[in-house]
Amino acid sequence: MDKLKILVVDDESRMRKLVKDYLVKNNYSVIEAENGEQAIDIFMGNRDISLIILDVMMPKLNGYEVAEEVRKLSDVPIIMLTAKTSEADELKGFELGVDEYISKPFSPKILVARVEAVLRRSMSDSGTDIISVKGIELNVSAHKVMIDGEEVELSYKEFELLNYFMTNQGVALSREKILNNVWNYDYFGDARTIDTHVKKLRSKLGAYGDYIKTIWGMGYKFEVV
Amino acid sequence: MDKLKILVVDDESRMRKLVKDYLVKNNYSVIEAENGEQAIDIFMGNRDISLIILDVMMPKLNGYEVAEEVRKLSDVPIIMLTAKTSEADELKGFELGVDEYISKPFSPKILVARVEAVLRRSMSDSGTDIISVKGIELNVSAHKVMIDGEEVELSYKEFELLNYFMTNQGVALSREKILNNVWNYDYFGDARTIDTHVKKLRSKLGAYGDYIKTIWGMGYKFEVV
DNA sequence: CAGTTTTATGTATAATTTGTGAAAAATAAA
């Protein structure tokens, strides 16, 4: 589980093999799909795919259509393989959230360089929807929290608050800021309600409770030791 | 001060103007440089530049050489403008940390789309604000002070006061001025309370305590040696 | 140097802020 998985989608098996060889040689794990539908199926059942390389020209679902579908599900990086360098196409791609273009023919070096560049970028900005700090694992999409492997029941607000704390690790957050981000903008109640939630969070986090630090006269901060 | 600054470097003034026009129309602020040396000078004196667009082909310092220099100073995003699509060059660029390529000729839309894509990526991971003087490191966003690597507990007012001192390094500050900036405007107590806070700050700063100098009959000043 | 003014410092007190448990209010579920 240390090799990154790359999904290569192309109808020509020769081209798939070529790309696969280059990537495997550079220590990636490659999954192949020979058309758009299959690609989406595979992606659905394989959410740990780190990158998709899509040929533009394919029968039935073309590359853009696949990209569009994928974007409904995920922000996984997408590289387009294209023969034509039509500008209109390229623009369309950027609008769909395509990360990079490689035009055929290409060399192994270019392919690998771009793959690495795109992966580097996507790795650096959050990526998954699991925020994990020490023994606390917060699964944002599943709205679930595990502490030392055990699931802990948090209410909706408690979860949102913890999420806000953990995505702003090490940042001092004023009560006002917390209210504006975790509560709706139309909330005009007492800011002290935050204290009550912090109290409950702290107790539910057990030993990790004191990762939530009080900044006297200011607010709170989530910080590990 | 909300427009993002983009530095455009090209020896051809026609090309600079073209790029500038496109960007200005899209609400960016553009600074021009007509060669590599000038670009680096401008970048040095203008650290709030959000993006550099570099022509590859320039006399004296070429685009790659400029990129290399810039990377020694900063992680600011770089887009290369290139006529030739030589693969070796492109590879070289990626190794230097170039974020994107645009090959000439290009359309306004492509230019702006790529600029926005690159900026979006770089914005997401922009850092914290830390004021650091000698052994004192004041982390404003974390509301935390480190002295010789050790965290020191400061109260809210103490922190604000030190922050004010350090952002006004070398400037003589009257008690009145300090009150107006660190205390709320509705504070009408004794200005001597500043003395008490200064006393505590000095003792908490340990050996660095005498960076806070007394200006007799006037106020205080934060100054190194 | 004596006298005056200003600052340093230790301590006491006032004021503010937070923690907590329990009750009330609002929401969701049955």
Next chain:
DNA sequence: TTTATTTTTCACAAATTATACATAAAACTG
């Protein structure tokens, strides 16, 4: 509807900080 759950408010204790004050020390003035 009743019942359960979550969210908010409230009150008071506990903790922390800000300020005032008294006195000592230092700096300036003539």
